[in-house]
Amino acid sequence: MRGISPVSDPAEAELIVVNTCAFVGDAVAESVDVIGELSEYKQNGRCNTLAVCGCLPARFRTAGRAGTGGVDLWLRPAPAKKVVERILGAASSSRNRAGRAAGAPPARANSLSAGAAYLKVADGCSRRCSFCLIPRLRGPLRSRAIGELVREAEQLAAMGVKEIVLVAQDLASWGQDIPGRPGLWRLLDGLAGVDGVRWIRMMYLFPRRPPLRLLGLFERHENILPYFDVPLQHADARVLRRMRRGGGPAAHEKFIRAIRERVPGAVIRTTFMVGFPGEDERAFGTLMKFVERVRFERMGAFVFSPEEGTDAAGLSGGIDLALARERLGMLMELQAGIALEYHRSLVGGVIDVLVESAGRGRSTGRAWNQAPEVDGETVIEGRAEAGEIVKARVTGCGPYHLEVVPVESTGRGRRRRAPEGR
Ligand code: SF4
Known part of the structure; x- marks a missing residue:
């Protein structure tokens, strides 16, 4: 996004944008909790502006009605361009208040894991x-x-x-x-x-x-x-x-x-x-x-x-x-x-796994048959590189996880082929 570069630690952020879900009571409660936690960075971090967008502002006309405090921008759903303009405006005044410019931005930030x-x-x-x-x-x-x-x-x-x-x-x-x-x-x-x-x-x-x-x-x-x-x-x-x-x-x-x-x-x-x-x-x-x-x-x-x-x-x-x-x-x-x-039924076979987080002797990721955030994880024994897709033998499992050992990396090439393990 123009004029904005993301940081991974909210304590470093001058502008914090919370994109909320509010379609059931649990989601409202979670969104309000997250806003509460992030608003602390206005006192203890570098944050000048806290913006909230998505379904919570659609469901509650004001931040006060939703039970959240410390919010500077309460953005009801609108065409993406309009929302971005309002956020950019807030980012620019945030920079002015802080007296320095943000670095060159990447074209598209990614909120999921590596790869x-x-x-x-x-x-x-x-x-x-x-x-x-x-x-x-x-x-x-x-x-x-x-x-x-x-x-x-x-x-x-x-x-x-x-x-x-x-x-x-x-x-x-x-x-x-x-x-x-x-x-x-x-x-x-x-x-x-x-x-x-x-x-x-x-x-x-x-x-x-x-x-x-x-x-x-x-x-x-x-x-x-x-x-x-x-x-x-x-x-x-x-x-x-x-x-x-x-x-x-x-x-x-x-x-x-x-x-x-x-x-x-x-x-x-x-x-x-x-x-x-x-x-x-x-x-x-x-x-x-x-x-x-x-x-x-x-x-x-x-x-x-x-x-x-x-x-x-x-x-x-x-x-x-x-x-x-x-x-x-x-x-x-x-x-x-x-x-x-x-x-x-998969144990003993070979399956394609996306490595999400690499550790020294043990990494974690998802096999092709596991969607992010809902289908559990795959534990990878041995070295692996985050963001790569590896072929791995399934050695164990539970209802919501697989255990694998890599047999070959397939992630460097750009060719396409059917996922192993179908
Ligand atoms: S988003 Fe649409 S399809 Fe999905 S549950 Fe709501 S009304 Fe039904």
């Missing part, structure tokens, strides 16, 4: 799930153009990024709001041609009318990971209707079958919500049986939170929180066994 970066391809959502505040907080879907995204991917590759993680609130709908309504596969076709990008990972594929044309991409491009993050939320037809998710359990299962048939070795991740109003014993039993039958390699789950301003907050048939938490425990226990069984 990987998120690429935000769209913002907002035009769906209307009854439990979700995001359409109200972020507005309707706004996709970024292919050319702009390909240029950003090229920039990231030039910085040494090997894995690009595509994110949006509703990735499957990318392109539906721009002329010609290009499908997501068009964007993937463009990004797959960027030299140096070894892994492209898709996050948040909404399951209603799933883009089946995506399944043909894996034959054409070896650097698109056969990793499908499909948040299903539930498996009971009545609960799904009340959630306004569309589709239904039969359609969901059909999509999963199509992935498994057409993309051998695919890894499927999903997310479920328990304790939604109307989730009686029978509905919860349906969910448990579905999980047992489908056997997702990866799964996350959380308890329904009635957020003010959502339709779901006013629904009848609320579930006691203690019961919802008990159900969450049962579901996660079932999944832990399934995840362990999957990991055990």
